[in-house]
């Protein structure tokens with residue numbers, strides 16, 4: 001795609017060291033040493049304690065302890081507890097192994113202490129590539145951007161995502177695709193991020209069906225993790241719009257599951273924005289090998305047997321009006337102006353699980 005004459009942009013590269021490939025966890029000691037860490041605190045969810053113990057065993061005496069209480073959306077109480085544990089143990093680095101929830105906990109610690117994070121992602125959420133943090137206090141999730149929370153080193157080892165349940169692999173992959181799709185019509189989009197976005201979409205659109213056919217296939221896992229890396233980079237570098245705003249409203253105010261909510265909303269958000277962002281839609285469709293971006297994402301999700309409706313995620317129908325109001329509360333950039341009636345119709349379609357209009 002050629003650069004239009006009127007195109008001007010600012011591009012700041014976020015530095016992160018990436019080690020990618022099957023078996024790359026073997027480089028953990030080298031990478032820990034390169035960060036100068038002697039007392040690393042290993043972070044995980046309760047369900048990934050075994051993976052954290054493996055990390056602890058690998059780094060041996062460099063491990064100060066394991067904190068295994070990461071949960072979704074980083075409750076402030078958990079963040080305070082983890083910060084306290086890090087302080088008490090004299091930790092000089094946080095090693096986060098897991099998905100976006102564990103990365104989020106590492107970021108909550110780094111935000112106050114500037115502890116470097118070494119991230120070992122095991123889902124496709126992409127948080128490891130972003131300076132975005134989120135903390136939930138009194139039922140409200142606040143997000144922000146801060147360079148201190150961007151992980152310094154990321155080890156992408158597809159072998160570690162082999163245990164990710166297939167359903168979550170699919171929805172997590174579509175969560176990643178959403179970052180790239182919105183990145184293509186971001187107000188601060190730039191040609192570099194758009195290249196990564198299109199390639200990330202292509203990698204996931206190819207890799208996810210392969211995963212569904214053979215969930216432990218290492219080539220498919222590598223392809224999806226590669227896509228997730230690129231899509232996460234886009235999320236970290238350009239602003240998100242309507243789709244992410246709706247997902248944060250549904251997740252934050254109604255506690256709907258994160259990756260599944262992204263999966264249901266994405267085709268509808270793209271259909272809403274399609275008339276105002278034709279070039280982005282063309283690039284998304286091209287990456288998916290289809291004619292229409294919104295219909296293409298919907299068809300892909302259906303083919304992967306992903307959830308298609310807010311109803312099946314437990315969203316109460318009577319809350320759709322209030323949800324529309326919340327989504328309209330704060331102004332943010334979006335290619336198409338936010339119109340109440342059209343947004344309410346979008347949510348209705350998503351609730352019913354219809355194809356996007």
Ligand SMILES: NC(=O)c1ccc[n+]([C@@H]2O[C@H](COP(=O)([O-])OP(=O)(O)OC[C@H]3O[C@@H](n4cnc5c(N)ncnc54)[C@H](O)[C@@H]3O)[C@@H](O)[C@H]2O)c1
Nearest residue numbers: 045047073099100101122123125127130132160161163164
């Ligand atoms: N700040 C950012 O840039 C950013 C980006 C994306 C998501 N997020 C946040 O991340 C959270 C969601 O992250 P997520 O979707 O990765 O889910 P998650 O981290 O909550 O993981 C979901 C579940 O899967 C388990 N799991 C993860 N990897 C596994 C594996 N390989 N094998 C077996 N089990 C595994 C986890 O232990 C957890 O129980 C949300 O809070 C979201 O807001 C933040």
Ligand SMILES: O=C(O)CCC(=O)CC(=O)O
Nearest residue numbers: 132133134143175244247
């Ligand atoms: O909740 C956060 O920490 C921010 C998440 C974000 O912007 C990406 C997403 O919704 O997947």
